[in-house]
Amino acid sequence: KAGVTQTPRYLIKTRGQQVTLSCSPISGHRSVSWYQQTPGQGLQFLFEYFSETQRNKGNFPGRFSGRQFSNSRSEMNVSTLELGDSALYLCASSFLRDRAYEQYFGPGTRLTVT
């Protein structure tokens, strides 16, 4: 099976702009989660979508939003970009096995805000 894919891989935006990142999960995986990774903050959970519904949400401001489509592909949007939004954004798709969701990461989108 093909792995998790993310587009674009790199992005440069200026403050105040908005950005949309895309994630295609592994075929058959219905859950997609998004994480922000910065050097000093590790992996910060943004939100999780399952069957087009947001199932969990982390502690990020409302500028960060997402959605999931019927084919399980997911998008994440950040509006009114700030310098502090510069980070690697990782998505992960997961499937249920033995009563637990195993999670596999995509390569990430590196966002730079100038």
Place this chain on the structure above:
Amino acid sequence: GENVEQHPSTLSVQEGDSAVIKCTYSDSASNYFPWYKQELGKRPQLIIDIRSNVGEKKDQRIAVTLNKTAKHFSLHITETQPEDSAVYFCAAAGDMRFGAGTRLTVKP
């Protein structure tokens, strides 16, 4: 939500030595504990996981132990090699919160 503490934040060992990374969690309902390895510039890769009905799991040079009573789990790497150098993250599900990561350096 779940709170996951990971220690140490950095770990340096000599090639051939063992390395141990420990994590504690807060949600007693958590039933799945994966470990990820992230090499520089790459995505986190699932290397081993353990479910709550098991106390220990081993895969070649890596093993994970779980103490549900104490709410902690550990990653053990034996006979470390330079290619084990990476950042390791633990996580606890329910809602898959990650520890802050441990930067492991294996010196040849």
